[in-house]
Amino acid sequence: MLGSAKLIPVLALAAAAERSTPQAVDYTQYVNVFLGTEGGGNDFPGVARPFGMVKLGPDLLNSGTDSYSGYLSNGAFSGFTMMHEQGTGGAPKYGTVPQLPLVGNITNPLSSITVPRGAPDQGSVGYYRAQTGQNVIVELAAASRAGMYQYTFPAGSTENNILVDMSHVLPSFRGQGLGQGYAGGEFTIYPDGHYEASGIYNNGWNRSPDWTIYSCGYFNVTAETANAYTGTSSGGSVVQPSGSASSNSSNTYVGGLFTFSENIVSSRVGISWISYEKACQNLNNEIPEGTEFSTVVEGTKEAWNSQVLSTIQTTTTNATNLELLYSSLYFMNLLPTNQTGENPGWNSTEPYYSDIFTLWDLFRCSTALLHVLQPTVYEEHIRSMIDIWRFEGYLPDARSSNYNGRTQGGSNADNVLADAFVKGVRGRINWNDGYAAMVKDAEVPPNNTVPPDPMAPDSSTKEGRGALPDWLQYGFITPKYSRAASRAVDYAYNDFGLYQVAKGLGRWDDASKYLNRSRNWRNHWNPDLESIGYKGFIVPRDVSGFINTDPLNDSGYWGDPYYEASSWDYSWGDIHDMGTLVQWMGGPETFLSRLDTMFTVGANPGNPNGIIFDSTNEPTFNVPYLYNFINRQDRSVLQSRKVAKQYYNTRVNGLPGNSDAGAMQTWLLWNMIGLYPVTGQTTFLIHSPWYESLTINLGGNKKLVITSTGGDGNGDSNIYVQSLKVNGRPWKQNWLTYDDVFAHGGTMEFVLGPNPVQWATGPLPPSPATEPCV
Incomplete structure (x- = not known):
């Protein structure tokens, strides 16, 4: 086994200068550069x-x-x-x-x-x-x-x-x-x-x-x-x-x-x-x-100390947790690549970032954390993506060697731009252009012949939404297109992003159209398909009706109905319409039982660990936290902590799957912090922090200070929230917004204990695509 050895004795410079004061602590001592280099993690x-x-x-x-x-x-x-x-x-x-x-x-x-x-x-x-x-x-x-x-x-x-x-x-x-x-x-x-x-x-x-x-x-x-x-x-x-x-x-x-x-x-x-x-x-x-x-x-x-690692400080002295924390921060900040001034494609005064690998992996957790920890880099990244649209015609879902591609699911730059917009990121971003770029994704199919993809010859994987013709004509995607079911989940989420920006820009007709389109995942929901006692799953379909699969075993790749996850996994995907999903799964009690089944050993004998939940890929990132939508925040804490502690460690095989440009590491970092971001909304779901004290430097002399009492300080025991204060006031809902603790800084004071209590008695997290009466 290899380990780290302590042997050695261009537009984002504004952000660097902001954090460039000498650090009393050398945080690099806690980084293990070999963590996740084996076992499929592929860390650099x-x-x-x-x-x-x-x-x-x-x-x-x-x-x-x-x-x-x-x-x-x-x-x-x-x-x-x-x-x-x-x-x-x-x-x-x-x-x-x-x-x-x-x-x-x-x-x-x-x-x-x-x-x-x-x-x-x-x-x-x-x-x-x-x-x-x-x-x-x-x-x-x-x-x-x-x-x-x-x-x-x-x-x-x-x-x-x-x-x-x-x-x-x-x-x-x-x-x-x-x-x-x-x-x-x-x-x-x-x-x-x-x-x-x-x-x-x-x-x-x-x-x-x-x-x-x-x-x-x-x-x-x-x-x-x-x-x-x-x-x-x-x-x-x-x-x-x-x-x-x-x-x-x-x-x-x-x-x-x-x-x-x-x-x-x-x-x-x-x-x-x-x-x-x-x-x-x-x-x-x-x-x-x-x-x-x-x-x-x-x-x-x-x-690394001044620009990245010092953005999070903790009082913990646990060596394993320090290594996990700072190694994760390290690996999430290697990409994208800042190539400002090194763009061979066109002349522009805008920033330029490449090596986006990929937003399908990153939009759920990583871009939200990049916003919190690197606000200047984040704004530049958004501006760069819009500039790529200006000169190349489409926003990138992935980009390397100055070339867009490949798009695995939807046009997920739309989600990233929507997340920035609703959280008030303005600066030098031209949001009229940003919205125009999103509309191009939503309305104009990309050229399928440039370049042809032999692994998915039905539609372009370079950029945009290759299956858009079906989406526009039918409101669903037929098997004419590969990855039809999983793309439908993504396209609905992308359209919700357009709704958010259109609403914010006062484009009410567009907002109404895209809100309705964001509900089109429902057209792939077969309420009668049953798997191990539960009914209702996302399925492929054609103009004649549903095409059923085996939800436990239908995970596939480029040419299949589901990409890198199963119908069990993708059926939880459209978090913007969670109120509908709770009801269509049978109500809160069945929703709870079904979520628990995702983590029940023996529920899926075909998987090596015997459970349905797939820790190796991004479509399931949100699943452990969905209990918050039925006011069972304690189960979110339990299941997410089990995933973090079981599938992440400090060894060379310490990641459950490909790091994917730090996507896995950012999921772990949010778990340590005690929040989970809902991309495209200002909502953060609350679970519980690992440490007695965690301070996040938000830039501009703003900080978020998270403390806990009653826990063990390592996140191993006494993990359940007993009570919470936000900015000094008692907090009674299991979610908060960006403005509550990030926009101007803030405090979160947790009291933790060994047993669940019903501390959250306030409103449930928003489900903005759900009609008032479902």
């Missing part, structure tokens, strides 16, 4: 700054195993590269801008060389250490758009090489046509010994066309020899006497080999989406010549 353990373009880490090959973030616990090093995603599944992306240290005579540099791992990797925030099977120590550090390698070659070795192979990408072995491609590149060694390189790549999970990344690299010592090469997969590498190699072919690789007599060599590399000049400028701005390796490491630690 390398080095990066908050939202940085550079994510510098190892790429490992192990026969037939996809390395989504570059890292594997076993296998051979194929390179140490500057670009990675964080915690994603589907298929690998990036693994570009490489270096690889090698010892000895290298006769064929561009032959996809790998080298075994010599010892377990080690790392902490801002620092990564690996050892190759040739006994080369590789240490990594990173700024936002540049990174630094430090190599220690074996004593006595005189043939110390650093290979730069521009054909390097993270491969995929899944056989689904999602493997990344190399389409050519350039490599030039200049008289002063530095190199400038570029590579053209394509495909990956979002099926993007060709994109180019530029890099600029310097070494701190002069190489004995430095040669540019061309090569092919079927032949050897050929040295280029000019010191420059180029190719516009996927069959011809380019790169360089630098050989040193020194045993300690460092390298500085900058990257850019724009040009070689910009890559060199980024490097010299962030890691100028003469910068000590330790300075870069400490700069990264300070950035």
